[in-house]
Amino acid sequence: SLIHASLILFTLKMEVLLLNDDEATQFEQAKSKLSTLKNDPGNEVKLKIYALFKQATQGPCNTPKPGMLDFVNKAKWDAWKSLGSISQDEARQKYCDLIGSLVEAESGSSAQVSAQPAGSGATYETLLVTKEDDITTIKLNRPAKKNAITTEMYNEIIAALEQAATDDSVITVVTGAGDFYCSGNDLTNFTKIPENGVEEMARHGADLLRKYVNAYIDFPKPLVAVVNGPAVGVSVTVLGLFDLVYATERATFHTPFSQLGQSAEGCSSYIFPKLMGAAKASEMLLFNKKLTAVQACELGLVTEVFPDSSFQSEVWTRLKAYAKLPRNSLALSKQLIRSVEKERLHAVNDAEVERLMERWTSDECFNAVMSFFQAKAKL
């Protein structure tokens, strides 16, 4: 209520007044600098800022833990709780330092001249998209969540692919930030049930997934996956729609659909048996077999495996050389290789999505997703 909010504001103001002048000024300055940031620092950083502010002004977290499905408040509570018993002074200092570093990074990055953000001013919350040396790179950028794909991120990847399809780059690369390539669909996508119930959620999910996979099927230029770490679920299945898949030896490839009460997507029900034979495809798609990078390469899903220590340098040297090849020749050859199958791939995508829509309303799927969150809650 309004009275409650005013009381909180009053308490916060009193707490600030109790600090010595210098600290109070520094803290107040940091608070106002926060509102001057031009770029959204992302949810992880925003949670950190929130937590430090709460610790600085109220001390250690002492409020009841929100329910498991109250994701936003639980995330905020987790972030505050994770600060443990650090003192209010230390939290204030960390808050000021963090905001100072964000402001500095922004002014520094505006002076940077190397990799340019791609596209006509497109900015993304969950991706880092750059264009350099005729290569557009789409980097999945939620490392703290192992680059799990939220609905927002599906939409951003679709937009980034559409942008890359028409920009002047020769090659497009998809890769991940941090130690994972991608942990697949963000399982919290299944917990945001709209007013009209689980069927509506399934319909929305199906529309989004269809569009997402279509963006790969229809992509007109050479598309390269730089698999920098383990890959799970939908990030593995769409690899069959890439033209090259380079993997670090540390990468693994896992499609645990049965475990999750779901079924295959990304056209993998058609492409995987063609690539590796029905038996090996079934081991992956039915029985959740996790492949090493070398096994995935032997089965034709991966083009080449590189030692982890030289992965980035070897791959990017190679890609920069490829990007110097004549762009039209590359694009036309890709289209010749892929166009025969395009219609079939769209039909396969439609069929897979139809099946998944049914799966997402099933008890098997519901129970599997709940187990994931229950296991987390017990940690």
Ligand SMILES: CCCCCCC/C=C/C(=O)SCCNC(=O)CCNC(=O)[C@H](O)C(C)(C)COP(=O)(O)OP(=O)(O)OC[C@H]1O[C@@H](n2cnc3c(N)ncnc32)[C@H](O)[C@@H]1OP(=O)(O)O
């Ligand atoms: C709306 C459109 C829907 C289209 C759907 C299309 C169909 C797609 C299907 C799939 O992709 S199925 C595969 C789904 N993915 C998973 O089942 C993976 C689940 N995650 C894990 O098994 C593990 O997290 C991991 C990936 C093996 C990593 O394990 P590790 O021990 O190294 O790290 P964690 O501490 O577990 O993870 C860190 C952090 O990240 C969160 N997280 C990881 N993956 C996901 C995910 N897929 N969804 C949501 N959150 C994920 C994890 O919970 C941790 O969070 P915090 O505890 O730190 O808050």
